Amino acid sequence: MRRREFLGKAGGLAALASAGALAGCGSPEGNASDGMRDTGLRFHWRMVTAWPHGSPGLGAGADFLARAINELSSGRISVRVFGADDLVPALEVFEAVARGSAEIGHGAAHYWDDVGPAAQLFTSVPFGMNAQETHAWLYKGGGLELWRDLYRHFDVIPFPCGNTGAQMGGWFRREINEPADLEGLSIRMSGLGGEVMRRSGARVLSLAGDDILDAIRAGRVDAAEWVGPYGDKELGLHRWGWHYHYPGWQQPSALVEALINRDAYEALPVTLRQAVTHACRLASDHMLMEFTARNQQALDSLIQDYGVPLKRFPEPVLASLRRLTDEVLEEMAEEDSTARRVIRSYQDFQSRMVRWREFTDLDPMSG
Amino acid sequence: MRRREFLGKAGGLAALASAGALAGCGSPEGNASDGMRDTGLRFHWRMVTAWPHGSPGLGAGADFLARAINELSSGRISVRVFGADDLVPALEVFEAVARGSAEIGHGAAHYWDDVGPAAQLFTSVPFGMNAQETHAWLYKGGGLELWRDLYRHFDVIPFPCGNTGAQMGGWFRREINEPADLEGLSIRMSGLGGEVMRRSGARVLSLAGDDILDAIRAGRVDAAEWVGPYGDKELGLHRWGWHYHYPGWQQPSALVEALINRDAYEALPVTLRQAVTHACRLASDHMLMEFTARNQQALDSLIQDYGVPLKRFPEPVLASLRRLTDEVLEEMAEEDSTARRVIRSYQDFQSRMVRWREFTDLDPMSG
Incomplete structure (x- = not known):
């Protein structure tokens, strides 16, 4: 896809009428008068x-x-x-x-x-x-x-x-104990998480599902993140005896x-x-x-049937990833005005949700 | 409603066909052949x-x-x-x-x-x-x-x-610092939470929304739980200067x-x-x-515009409520076979979700 070719189409487009019939749906249907007459097509x-x-x-x-x-x-x-x-x-x-x-x-x-x-x-x-x-x-x-x-x-x-809901942190040939363990790591990861990993010193590959398996077989990656227990197990990522790290900081x-x-x-x-x-x-x-x-069922099976070694990322690793995430988002916001609008809207809403979460979180095991 | 009258209708009812057209919807539609011919009525x-x-x-x-x-x-x-x-x-x-x-x-x-x-x-x-x-x-x-x-x-x-999502713990004339503070308290609370409060020594009233305000005005209750910040603020429960306790253990x-x-x-x-x-x-x-x-917006307003005093239930209070909750559920399961089936199904699913939650919980402020 070439961006210029698409951007050429941008002029003169009427904004979609946004009054959905169900309030709050955010649906782009127009009013009946905007639509074609329904001819039963x-x-x-x-x-x-x-x-x-x-x-x-x-x-x-x-x-x-x-x-x-x-x-x-x-x-x-x-x-x-x-x-x-x-x-x-x-x-x-x-x-x-x-x-x-x-x-x-x-x-x-x-x-x-x-x-x-x-x-x-x-x-x-x-x-x-x-x-x-x-x-x-x-x-x-x-x-x-x-x-x-x-x-x-x-x-x-x-x-x-x-x-997909919350994902897991990924599969690692060697356990991650400190931020330095990410340096030089060759990892499959997509999206912004990949950029953060890059800044952690990792070499990041964006591979489709089946290509991940090929890359592992060929010894071309030391780590791979895919979806979560359900998707990961279906793909077969548990078959190499790697460490399964959580939480999925890159995709909550x-x-x-x-x-x-x-x-x-x-x-x-x-x-x-x-x-x-x-x-x-x-x-x-x-x-x-x-x-x-399904994630939970798959996770149980990974533990019970396959003895997958589960390991939480140590706090200093999460702290380092968190700091780099802030860096990535701030740079995006500086360089691209559209990204800036989205990031500010997202962060504003998140900061309010964080407060609400603080008042609602209830440890189900309390007591 | 008289139970006997209803139970009299129970015989000989055919089970609803449960094959919804969308897999996993759990919808009770029958197949096309089970339905009436669509006459455009x-x-x-x-x-x-x-x-x-x-x-x-x-x-x-x-x-x-x-x-x-x-x-x-x-x-x-x-x-x-x-x-x-x-x-x-x-x-x-x-x-x-x-x-x-x-x-x-x-x-x-x-x-x-x-x-x-x-x-x-x-x-x-x-x-x-x-x-x-x-x-x-x-x-x-x-x-x-x-x-x-x-x-x-x-x-x-x-x-x-x-x-409604997670609710709040309710409004209390006097701050709750220990389990004994619940004894003798007159509180509006519905559902199983009400039964737990009763066992904590409280007097529990089940009142509709407007009646709660009347009860507060008349000094007939010392505490009231309704929905959450959005509903509570609309009802006006913040107008008495009471302590707003969280989390809503009774309705996660x-x-x-x-x-x-x-x-x-x-x-x-x-x-x-x-x-x-x-x-x-x-x-x-x-x-x-x-x-x-809306809950989050309302909570912000309660804090900023009304200076509502927010207070987390101390851990010993939550622990006591948790123990009484287990007691209530076990008694229900013993006394009613239908309740037992529901409770066991719920608890089984929850215990698995608790494990999954442990792997996905990510403190948004980590780092």
Whole structure:
């Protein structure tokens, strides 16, 4: 994807009407008067995804979304799902949707480098908010509007469409005991966490799932972070006897998005736009529940069935990563005005959520 | 509501087909072949609620649900919302839906004493799971099936339809410094938390919102727990200069439910049953986001604008409440086989979530 080519499309686009019929949904449907007259047309959409078709959690989430759109539109929108590489490679999903070669995509914002640095913030912020807090920011704190602003120039509309919940810190050939242990480490990590690792002295590789296994087999990486127990176990990352570190400082939650081509969206009558909006929100909730329940099951199995050595990152390591995260965010805010707006909005909301968390946290084992 | 009258209806009811079209939704829609032929009929439903019409958070959630049902059914189900006392009193919502004098209700399970003691577990369990964990239990851990079993004898189908998130511990005329400070205290508290308070030596009153204010004015209570900063501030509980204690051990999350009369539900063609199911899930997510964002805003205002004295319950107080909670749950499990099944399922899921939480908790201020 070439940024210039996309930026050329940015001029003269009317802002989407943002008055969703359900208050607080942040849905971009227009009023009935903005929509086409509903002529009973049927729509056939292609969905390109950033994950292997049917892969647990993420690929399954894409399938769930396709079914939900079909169901909520009373069968009037049918969606055919393509896995990564079936139609386009994982990292070209955004481009395919922007070009209209697919009407809808399912992916994660941190994959779309060419949208600008701010995109990464809409997947995860290291040491950031958990899923509930992040969704509250999107729906009630202005986050979704910022996200839509960011993609507007590309004629793509993002919809929150899932969350993995908290992830784990990753698999390490050698135990991490102090910040210096990260120096020279060759690690697979994506998004802003990767940049923080780079500043910790690590060599960072961004690899797709299967490529991680190849890299481990070939001895090309010393560490790898993927999703969390559910995804990691499915991929087989526990098979090398590496140390499993927690917590997942790099992704306290990770948003998954549906990307919809603006023309395709606007070609829908208003009721079908609502159906798509609602389907995304249902798919979002479904995915978080799926990961919440399955992560724990998988973690139990990793401990009991495979004897995986679990180890918390020592506090000095977390402190160092935290300091570097602040550095990365401040530099982004300085260099890119869009990123700055997103970061300030996010930090403001997070600082308030941190206060609220302080009053609500209850150790379930207290007493 | 008389239990015997309801129990008389329990015989010979066919179990609802539980194969929802969206896997994992736990929705009770049958397959297309089970449903009525869709004749394009329109449906007019009355919704009775346990809250004042339009009240923030809860009443607004009922309105949101009514709009969502209307929208997702393409206008084929219209829902008229009645506040508490408009058609029936708050505590008679369940009975009205069971009898069919309203097709749908919006309330909280702990209000329905006559359904049996297990009902309380479907609002809150003291020292229990947070919202995300609770919803994972409902959708992925068998909780929703148990809830539906419980109401089946009354021809009422419950749908998770909101959550207040974590609540606060309540307002206290005198600061609570040790377990003995609870003895002789006259406190408004509902649900299982109330029973725990009773065992702590308190006198417990279950009062509706407005009645709490009357009781405070008349000097009839020394303490009151309501919802959380958002609801508490709206009600005006901060106006007496009392101590605001946290955390809300009695309600780490509180489920709100939609109750649907079985005949009304089964009269719907399958696509409209799905619309209702999905509307409940959207309304559920919406309410949690609303409370998450508004609670924090309200808490800030209580601190900054009103100088409310905030105080964490000392650990010995929480430890004592925790011990009494275990006692209450064990007695319930001994005395009522239905409650026992629910408690064991809940505790099993919670013990696993506690382990998962341990691996994911990340102090946002670490470093």
